[in-house]
Amino acid sequence: MSAALRTTDVATSDSDLLDRTATAVRAAGAALRERFGDVVRHETREELMHALAANDDTVLDFLRPRLTALRPGAGWVEDELDGGALPPGEWWVVDPAEGNINHLHALPEWAVTATLVRENQPVLTVVHLPLTGETYTALSGQGAHLDGRPLHVSGAGDLGLSIVATSQARPDEDEKVVRRVGASITAMLLDALVVRTAVPATLHLTNVAAGRTDAFWQFAGARADLLPGALLVTEAGGRISDAEGRPWTPRSDSFLAAAPGVHAEAVATLSR
16 A cells, blocks of 8 residues: 555544545545546447546546555445445445546536445545535535535425426437336426526536526436435535435436425426
């Protein structure tokens, strides 16, 4: 182990662990920022997958040994596209380049995220945006913050006056899910003030936590897409459920995060 890693002792508390995780994620984000610039052209799916993997590897080569040193007993989720429940214990759920496709197309909406999950509950999360330098953090029971400033969801009480957002189905998603996404966007266009559709999901959820957007929903989705934002929104005072208003878990086939005042209306719209 390098001297740099030897000086990073095992964290003594969740609060200490959050601070050290944020430091590691910021440093990893700086490495990914160095790769950002011109549009990365690809003519085949194989070339695209290679470019995506190169970005992931840049972050993981830096971040994985540092997070492992902080929490040696925690497992590591190998694929950020996986869904469903995790085995018992602690797990690092990391999306090394959330919004990777945006990064390759020289678009600014991308981030590095790391979330510690304990017995299938997110305990702490860090979402870092290297281009702006912003870092969103949340610790279970201790609130959500942006660069140390507390975050609060909006006080919106009318879906008709609200900005809502969704991501899109993943490539190769089941056709039924794709059609469900389309139908939900149509429903929200009828009921909400503004509907935003873009990737990645995590950045929409940071906006909900910060009170800039009033609701976000998604069908299907991976753990790494939703766990960071779920903790941020919950700790910022928002409500998390599936699209039908039932408690959300990583096993759920839909996800809704909203300001409390519009949650019920959003459920009603998505359930039509």
